[in-house]
Amino acid sequence: MANTRSEIPRLAIMGHPNAGKSSVVATLTENDRIAIDKRAGTTTESDFYPVIIDGETVIEFIDTPGFQNPGAILEWFQAHPEIRDLAREFVKTHRQDPLFSHDCALLEPVAMGAGMILVVDGSKRIKEKDRIEIELMRLTARPRMAILNNLTKETRHLPQWQDTLSKGFNSVREFNAHRATYGERIKLLKALKSIDQRWEERLARTIDAFERDWDRRTDQAVDTILTLMKEALGSRVSKTFKEARLDMQGGRDQAKAEVMAELEDRLRQLEAHAHGQIRAHFRHHVWDQPPDSLLAKDLLSDEVNRALGLSRRALTLAGMTAGAATGAGVDLALAGTSLGGAAFLGAVAGGLLGLAGGKALAKLDIEIKPGTARFTAGPVSNPKFPFILLDRALLFSARAMNWAHGRQAANEAAPDKVPEKSIPVTGFTEELNTAEQRELARFFTAFRKGRTSDREEECRAIVKRVLRDLSENRIDSRVHL
Ligand SMILES: Nc1nc2c(ncn2[C@@H]2O[C@H](COP(=O)(O)OP(=O)(O)OP(=O)(O)O)[C@@H](O)[C@H]2O)c(=O)[nH]1
Ligand SMILES: [Mg+2]
Numbered sequence: 001m002a003n004t005r006s007e008i009p010r011l012a013i014m015g016h017p018n019a020g021k022s023s024v025v026a027t028l029t030e031n032d033r034i035a036i037d038k039r040a041g042t043t044t045e046s047d048f049y050p051v052i053i054d055g056e057t058v059i060e061f062i063d064t065p066g067f068q069n070p071g072a073i074l075e076w077f078q079a080h081p082e083i084r085d086l087a088r089e090f091v092k093t094h095r096q097d098p099l100f101s102h103d104c105a106l107l108e109p110v111a112m113g114a115g116m117i118l119v120v121d122g123s124k125r126i127k128e129k130d131r132i133e134i135e136l137m138r139l140t141a142r143p144r145m146a147i148l149n150n151l152t153k154e155t156r157h158l159p160q161w162q163d164t165l166s167k168g169f170n171s172v173r174e175f176n177a178h179r180a181t182y183g184e185r186i187k188l189l190k191a192l193k194s195i196d197q198r199w200e201e202r203l204a205r206t207i208d209a210f211e212r213d214w215d216r217r218t219d220q221a222v223d224t225i226l227t228l229m230k231e232a233l234g235s236r237v238s239k240t241f242k243e244a245r246l247d248m249q250g251g252r253d254q255a256k257a258e259v260m261a262e263l264e265d266r267l268r269q270l271e272a273h274a275h276g277q278i279r280a281h282f283r284h285h286v287w288d289q290p291p292d293s294l295l296a297k298d299l300l301s302d303e304v305n306r307a308l309g310l311s312r313r314a315l316t317l318a319g320m321t322a323g324a325a326t327g328a329g330v331d332l333a334l335a336g337t338s339l340g341g342a343a344f345l346g347a348v349a350g351g352l353l354g355l356a357g358g359k360a361l362a363k364l365d366i367e368i369k370p371g372t373a374r375f376t377a378g379p380v381s382n383p384k385f386p387f388i389l390l391d392r393a394l395l396f397s398a399r400a401m402n403w404a405h406g407r408q409a410a411n412e413a414a415p416d417k418v419p420e421k422s423i424p425v426t427g428f429t430e431e432l433n434t435a436e437q438r439e440l441a442r443f444f445t446a447f448r449k450g451r452t453s454d455r456e457e458e459c460r461a462i463v464k465r466v467l468r469d470l471s472e473n474r475i476d477s478r479v480h481l
Contacts, residue, residue, distance in 0.1 A: 008050075009202045011192075012062040012109050014137065015119035016129070017041050020149040023177035023406035024119050025049055025063040028185060030283045032405040034063065041065070046105060051210075058209040059189075062109050067133060068102045074136040087111045087140045115143035115192070115199065118169070122148035122161050131164065138168035143196035145171040147188075152416040170195040177406035182214060182471040214471065220281045221400075222464045225393045226456070228274035232389055233447040235270070236378035237263040243371050255375050256364060263362055263377035268299050271389065275396045282400035286408045295396055299389070300361070308395070308427035309388035310437060318437040320383035320445075361385060379448045386444040391427030394463070398428075398470045428466050436462050 013021045017040035026034040029049045035042050046064045050057040067073065076090060083089045088111040094100040110116060116137055120130065137144055146165040148158065158174075165172040171191045175184060186207065193203035239262065241255045275295075279287070290296070297304050310318065361382045367374040380386070429437065439458045446453035453459075 007202050008057050008060055009192075009199055009206055010060045010062065010109060010112075010114040011117050012046070012064055012106070012114050013117050013119055014064060014106075014133065015066050016121075016133075017066060019066070019119045019121050020151060020177050020406070021066065021119045022063050024117070024147060024149060024175065025061045025406075026408070027177045027180050027404040027406035028188070029061055030405045032284060032286045032408045034406075036406065036408060046109070051206075053209045053213045056209075059203075059206045062114065064106050065102070067106060067136070069100065070129065070132045070136055072100075073103060073107075074132050074139075077136060077139045085111075085141075087142065110140060110142055113142075115145075115196070116140070118144065118146045118165075119149050120146065120161065120165070121151045122158050122174070123150045123152040123154035125157050126160055126164055134165060134168040143192070143199050144169050145173065145188075145192055145195060147173055147175045149175060149177050152414075154416070176404075178404055180404050180406075181402040186210060217281045218401075218464060218467050218471070221278050221397050221467060222460055224274050224277045224281070225390070225397070225463055226460060228270055228393060229386060229390060229444065230447050232267050232270050233380050233386060233444055234378075234450055235263060235266050235380065236376055237266055238374055238376040240372050240374045243373065246373055255373070259375040259377045260362070260364065264300055267380075267389075271299055271392065274393060278393070278397050278400050282397075284400055284403065284405070287403070295392065295399065299392065304388060304392070305384070308391035308429075309384045310430055314430060314434070314437055315383050315387075315441075317434050318441040320441045379450070381448070383441075386448075387427070387429045387440070390440070390463075391429050394428045394466055394470075397467055401467070401471045432462065432466075 013025055015021050018038075022034050022036045022043050026032060026036060029051050031049060034047075034049070043063055043065045046062050048060055048062055050060045052058070073090065076093075077086045080086065080089070087107050091104050091107050091111040095104055097104075118133065118137060134146075146169040148161055148165075150158075162172055171194070173188060173191055175188055180188075189203060189207050189210065193200055193207065237259055239255070239259045241251075245251050246255060294304055294307055310320070362378045362380045363376075365376040367376070429440070432440075439455055439462060443453045443455045443459040446455070
């Protein structure tokens, strides 16, 4: 059934200046364009942020500047115990009063039935002003939840916050606007659903829409990844050279270097394009890549080669032996040694020869014709490379899925920041079981040979399973890698 406007759950985000309200809204709505700043007073007026799925608003969050005069509002609330709907009556009574113009604007949606989420910085001590706001919100009797958004790693005040907040709120949750993943966002909505029966049905529909939308986006990411694998593994680059140039000193080596470098660039471009698409599926526009991230390193660098892809042992178990990967054509590593040009090796191969224990990245064919020679690099023959490419795509997806949109303005160098989970620096494919690795290996081999693969569905299922496990926190997202 379509949502009518009145059925849309609407939640106003309350809290002190700089508590992280806008960051929470940004993360919950996957909107990295909301103004967030380390200075207090960034949000000066309430703004509505609807979450639209399939053209329909499924939930709406209201980012607010917080209360101006919480003490005076609470006093008025306490002086009128006979009034059932305090928020509505307060707005009605004070609408024309300039002293309360901001508070009335803030309470207007609440008067119309919106619920509230109070955001507090759980790493700070509780103050009197906090107690006033908690009591004030309790008296509105609207569905409400409190969020402990820790701005630093200080945790000693948390038990006291839990105690105090639980007096005014049916649900108190830790939700870090910088660290929250998709799984945590869904958990938050589920908790919200259970705090007030009046909202149960509406929120159930919202959660359902979120989950369907996420599943669809996960499928899009899987599509992007499989297309990347097909295109990269089937890539070929050809260049024709005049005989005269090849006969010059080092001319052949130069020609090989050029054509291999073009293939490398093609692979880098395909990867960048796929990553751009994945980023768009998960709605990221601003993104601080940690400078030491593996994703910031060159696809063909030693560092990436060491950290990602399958180990030699796993490659062998998966049937990716040297024999399976070589065929007709000149192997670059061999070509290099037979030519004996040290300068050529350095210039051409760079990271390539580091791949999978010295195996060349791709085949190189030379077709001699009268007066010219056509050099063709590709398809990729290195057995490890597809697993590295897949690992990077999974790593990128993990980040796109789990990098909170509210993290845009974070001070990543802050010494007191909430620590990231410590996780191993390995890719995802090494953790798959041998049967799955073998399945992928077969698929890669088919594409390298330009064949479509009947294993595609199995591979799709494996990649999707990894992405699902990532977004539901069953495997760690390695978000900072
Ligand atoms: N470390 C950390 N910093 C956070 C977190 N959430 C917000 N911040 C930072 O806190 C500062 C204020 O965040 P905002 O989201 O602008 O806070 P606000 O409550 O909307 O502030 P006003 O609009 O000024 O009332 C920014 O520098 C954020 O990056 C968090 O979960 N962790
Ligand atoms: Mg704000």
